[in-house]
Amino acid sequence: MDDTIRNLIFQAIDQTISADDFEVLQDAIERREDVRAEYLRAINLCESIGEIATESAGDLHGDLHGGPPQRNAAPASVLDDATQWTWQRLAIAAAVLALVGGVAYWFGQSNDADAPQWVDVNQDLLEEPEEALIAGHATLRSAVDLRWSNDSLAFREGDVLPNGVLQFDEGIAEIDFFCGATLIVEGPATLDVESDWSVRVVKGRLRASVPPAARGFIVKAADSEIIDLGTEFAVEVGDDEARVEVIDGEVKLRGGRHDGDHLVTGEREWLKGSQSRPDAFKGLSTLSDVQRRREDAQIQQFEGWKTYSQQLRTDDRLIAYYPIAESDAERVIPNRASSGPELDGILVGPVTRADGRFGAASTALEFDRPGSRVRTRIDGAFDAFTFACWVRIDSLEHRYNSLFMGDGYENGEPHWQLHEDGRLMFSVMVDDTPGAGLGPAEDSRLHRIYFTEPIWDVSKSGKWLHLAAVYDPVARQVNQFVNGEPISSEPITDQFHVKTLRIGTAEIGNWGQPLRNSPWFAVRNLNGAIDELAIFNAALSREEIQTLYEQGKPLGY
């Protein structure tokens, strides 16, 4: 077996293989019996090593200089004690015998402890932190005119909802539980999110839609549990009364005065209080109502921003202004500042058009492939910088992920990007003479990167954010903002003070041309989208950044 194929096999097993090599390997597996045999042997080897490693994990450290791993010492070892093992499993199985689904669940899960940690290899290679986890049970899919109560946590559209109480005074929230159930809740409402599969309604009206995958979803109201057996039902809970009505399908009640009852389509029951208002469910919002209201509200929001944007473009401090959301983004994104079409951005490579932050009516540009970029050329010297953009980040897949990057990163030129760990980075080149820098490399150049704390993690994937960076040579401060809020402010020390700022040729969403005479380029494209970018020859104040955010924010923010 030649070494190249063997390496490909291990790379595939470790999931570090490139797409092209994976094709090569697949072809070889398909055509050659010996490759198939080797692949199967390699899988077996790695899986067995995984089992042995897991079983002997406890001994490994003490065992470093001893004999082979003491597998026999592990009591749960599958092969050594098959009888005991089987009976243990059967005992567990007996507990879940009632449902066939039960045993399938147990069966599928039972080997978790043995599952080798393949992902570690990738992490080792990339020196990345551990697998990301998000805590939460549901997502706030849409929020129409939602006003959160004063003492409640406030969430935005797309936010993951953790355990605990949600309370809002008005508006409609559409909440997707991870099990697949959707609630449309009308304010005023108080809910207690308990798990992926259950929620308590303290107060409010809601409609629950439960697809087959989420059958068994529980809504608790008063002292009863409403267990969904399929499709749709409505619940209303007030101070003195609580009731449920099945819109379509069937629910089962547990606890309370109707313990054990089943209700089917059209049936309703009072869980608490008297039957005083027979028509209480009339007018309860449906999914399409929410969508329609949402679309209307979104269009209004979009129109509001357009009006503001018209006014913004007359600001003579603007160096360039790209309100991408309103454009058709054919091959050019127009500069709407008074500096005019000279500074238009040109779409290069596989930039794709996507929905902007105001939904399908608006436009954004996606830079998710390495060659994607928008190029521009902004000549002149400036006294200060403010960069402000609306961005949707899907993932931070590269070490550095570009927002706006000066090509050569020469004296006075800016770099605005995100580190893979979620920190924002803003910097201006101080002295581009090779060797002037403080870095270990001989030809390092002098600059200083102003980092924020991490502002992004995978829970924010796909959500629109307003980012701003201000370089103020007069006040000697670098200020950075997320959604209008200041998140970092650092002084510019003498050593890194730059008075004359420049941009020159530059790119939005990528950094394609760092070294003009080389075919190599760093992969720094943004895996996400941008739908507005403004660059000012001024240091905008906190209030001004706040206004940019407030006037430009999409629905549900």
Next chain:
Amino acid sequence: MDPHAKPDFETPAGREARYGEFVSLLARHDQSIRRFVRSLLPSNQGVDDVMQETALECWKKYESFTPDNAEDAVDEFIRWACVIARYKVLSWQRDSSRDRLVFRESVIERLAQDAMQNLEQRERERKAIETCLGQLDADQRRLVLSVHSPGESIAKIAEETGVKTRRLYSKVNALRKRLLDCVQGRLVEEL
């Protein structure tokens, strides 16, 4: 009544007896079936899902599982379950074929064919692997195991020894190759 007759599905008691029998077969062979499934998927991702679906489907179809005699029942059960598992892998593949690193259907078919021929070898191979691992010296063994050990990692060893991660990783692969050759040698010897 014939004591070897299978309980049927007609009576609740018969159904329960069949179920008990099914669970016991499944419990005894899930490792072999799991290994088969794992061979057809490029990573561990999806293995649990496919296993669950396979278990459910096996139970649904268990009525049709009628081995010729009790001695063959064990082997036949693995084969029978693996045929079902193969279908479940293919449907998983269709759902995730747009993901990165998922084998195309024709590759899965060929691998399944070959893997079916070696279902009984797993235990022998495992013993051979343990013997071969025992022939490595402690540091080498730790390195090979580190890729799969909770709480261990190549990065950690890299830090301790000052050797670059990438170099360690290629050492791991060299050791894996050595193990493959060693295991292969032992299995041939046994025949």
